Amino acid sequence: MNAILESGVIDCHPASVPDYTPVAELRDLQLTRxxxxxxxxxxxxxxxxxxxxxLGMSPDDLRSLADISRLPFTTKxxxxxxxxxxxxxxxxxxxxxxxxxxxxxxxxxxxxxxQEDVDVWSSVLVRCFAGCGLHRGDxxxxxxxxxxxxxxxxxxxxxxxxxxxxxxxxxxxxxxxIMLMKDFGVTAMCCTPTYFLHLIERAAEMGVDMKDLPLxxxxxxxxxWTESMRRHIEKMSSIEAFDIYGLSEIIGPxxxxxxxxxxxxxxxEDHFYPEIVDPETGAPLxxxxxxxxxxxxxxxxxxxxxxxxxRDITMILPGSxxxxxxxxxxxxxxxxxxxxxIIRGVNxxxxxxESALLEVEGTLPHYQILLTREHGLDRxxxxxxxxxxxxxxxxxxxxxxHDKLQSALDHVLGIRVQVALVEAYSxxxxxxxxxxxxxxxxx
Amino acid sequence: xxxxxxxxxAENKPGHIAAPARLxxxxxxxxxALYLADTQQYGIVRMIVSDWQxxxxxxxxxxxxxxxxxxxxxxVPDRPGGLADVLGALDGTGINIEYMYAFPYVREDxxxxxxxxxxxDEAIAxxxxxxxxxxxxxxxxxx
Numbered sequence: 001m002n003a004i005l006e007s008g009v010i011d012c013h014p015a016s017v018p019d020y021t022p023v024a025e026l027r028d029l030q031l032t033r034x035x036x037x038x039x040x041x042x043x044x045x046x047x048x049x050x051x052x053x054x055l056g057m058s059p060d061d062l063r064s065l066a067d068i069s070r071l072p073f074t075t076k077x078x079x080x081x082x083x084x085x086x087x088x089x090x091x092x093x094x095x096x097x098x099x100x101x102x103x104x105x106x107x108x109x110x111x112x113x114x115q116e117d118v119d120v121w122s123s124v125l126v127r128c129f130a131g132c133g134l135h136r137g138d139x140x141x142x143x144x145x146x147x148x149x150x151x152x153x154x155x156x157x158x159x160x161x162x163x164x165x166x167x168x169x170x171x172x173x174x175x176x177x178i179m180l181m182k183d184f185g186v187t188a189m190c191c192t193p194t195y196f197l198h199l200i201e202r203a204a205e206m207g208v209d210m211k212d213l214p215l216x217x218x219x220x221x222x223x224x225w226t227e228s229m230r231r232h233i234e235k236m237s238s239i240e241a242f243d244i245y246g247l248s249e250i251i252g253p254x255x256x257x258x259x260x261x262x263x264x265x266x267x268x269e270d271h272f273y274p275e276i277v278d279p280e281t282g283a284p285l286x287x288x289x290x291x292x293x294x295x296x297x298x299x300x301x302x303x304x305x306x307x308x309x310x311r312d313i314t315m316i317l318p319g320s321x322x323x324x325x326x327x328x329x330x331x332x333x334x335x336x337x338x339x340x341x342i343i344r345g346v347n348x349x350x351x352x353x354e355s356a357l358l359e360v361e362g363t364l365p366h367y368q369i370l371l372t373r374e375h376g377l378d379r380x381x382x383x384x385x386x387x388x389x390x391x392x393x394x395x396x397x398x399x400x401x402h403d404k405l406q407s408a409l410d411h412v413l414g415i416r417v418q419v420a421l422v423e424a425y426s427x428x429x430x431x432x433x434x435x436x437x438x439x440x441x442x443x
Numbered sequence: 444x445x446x447x448x449x450x451x452x453a454e455n456k457p458g459h460i461a462a463p464a465r466l467x468x469x470x471x472x473x474x475x476a477l478y479l480a481d482t483q484q485y486g487i488v489r490m491i492v493s494d495w496q497x498x499x500x501x502x503x504x505x506x507x508x509x510x511x512x513x514x515x516x517x518x519v520p521d522r523p524g525g526l527a528d529v530l531g532a533l534d535g536t537g538i539n540i541e542y543m544y545a546f547p548y549v550r551e552d553x554x555x556x557x558x559x560x561x562x563x564d565e566a567i568a569x570x571x572x573x574x575x576x577x578x579x580x581x582x583x584x585x586x
Binding site: 393395423 | 448450452454480484485489508509512541
């Protein structure tokens with residue numbers, strides 16, 4: 001606790017004590033927990049045990065933290081392939097919560113929590129909020145989606161555990177969000193950064209100046225965002241904007257979060273062990289070098305994840321943070337190693353667009369995804385080249401085709417998209433292949 | 444009696460009809476009639492040209508999506524009630540006009556109506572019974 005006193009921080013909460021664990025002690029704790037979680041997965045998860053067998057490894061081979069790089073990776077497709085319960089390490093009688101997120105096959109991936117897991121999840125969120133300077137007495141509005149998505153409920157339980165008053169608005173109904181922020185005197189907002197931009201603009205249209213509200217902090221995540229977007233948000237609303245990181249496969253929001261220094265995101269590494277690897281070879285990379293973030297859950301009971309490939313590209317920041325936390329930090333995440341797009345917080349894969357187009361026409365026309373940002377919200381347009389098979393010289397028939405494509409895409413992706421029918425060969429091709437995604441969401 | 448019409452898909456943007464028109468001009472293909480059906484996003488260019496086979500092959504070879512459809516050409520006097528008389532012949536027959544367009548011609552104060560019917564054979568029979576003059580391909584080209 002000396003570090004706290006020396007750094008003069010005031011954003012302290014009893015739950016934040018582990019943030020300041022001396023490094024040697026933290027590494028010991030991590031090794032103890034790593035051994036336990038690997039043993040647990042080996043004992044209860046067939047896929048993991050068979051992969052360890054292939055490598056000729058057993059949990060006893062783990063002698064130091066460095067040995068983690070010898071363990072097999074887990075990928076998102078492992079979750080899909082074992083849908084729904086194949087990676088569970090707890091019997092259903094011990095599971096208290098199931099969440100899910102979108103996948104390319106149309107089926108969600110499933111994640112499970114024991115009561116202990118839910119408690120850990122709440123505790124890391126308390127540490128996030130405390131690090132953002134929030135505490136009992138704050139009024140926190142949660143405008144992440146509530147439901148299968150981990151964002152809403154995760155932030156909700158954490159904010160309650162912090163002792164704050166929670167306003168669970170979920171996403172949508174901007175006018176009502178703004179009315180409640182104003183009438184309740186909300187002091188902190190949790191949502192995607194683009195949704196908050198939308199709220200700023202809508203508030204201005206309603207004659208509400210965000211700068212006049214008691215709102216002082218925003219905890220924004222579920223999609224990558226930039227420093228310039230942060231500056232814009234802070235200027236327009238006079239709040240302090242924090243980046244929070246997480247993913248359902250690991251626990252949900254709360255894997256890491258910025259402190260008030262805003263110099264990278266602290267990973268709650270007593271529960272989530274971070275590594276950076278070369279996305280091509282999987283080889284470990286040193287601190288300060290950009291690569292793919294790989295996470296291992298150190299305390300998860302219901303669904304341990306060993307060396308999960310997040311596909312998020314970042315680096316471990318060398319050195320320690322001025323805030324005094326001993327937790328290592330990752331740089332803000334700007335891109336992903338695969339082709340997954342995050343649109344309004346929803347995961348979208350180009351392959352989903354392909355399957356929707358195939359479903360309607362039976363053949364795959366050339367298409368292109370154009371992403372733009374309007375009023376702080378992502379806009380996705382799918383341009384489809386009209387082929388001779390699709391073309392009909394009646395407007396009504398073309399309109400019918402347009403509407404069919406529109407509803408198939410809406411259905412498969414779960415978000416609203418705009419369909420544009422375009423002329424054959426109008427989509428630029430390089431080396432015969434069309435460029436599938438154009439992302440103009442600059443901020 | 445049936446006349447081949449060429450339809451093209453075109454985005455509703457400046458200059459998007461100029462390219463096919465230029466191609467046809469270069470090959471000496473005459474556009475006898477042209478009609479544009481459009482929405483905010485895109486349009487359909489419908490044309491009756493002097494040599495439809497050559498035109499279709501030419502446009503396709505340049506990457507245009509082309510459709511050839513059969514339409515009927517009806518000659519009516521260019522006066523009030525000209526169209527009403529033709530449509531009157533179809534009243535109560537259940538024949539559906541999928542679309543139509545008209546253009547006048549100068550020589551004899553006439554107008555040509557181009558129809559696309561769901562069932563062109565039935566329409567031909569009805570119109571001829573009513574004494575309405577259907578133009579053949581050659582006659583249309585002479586106008």
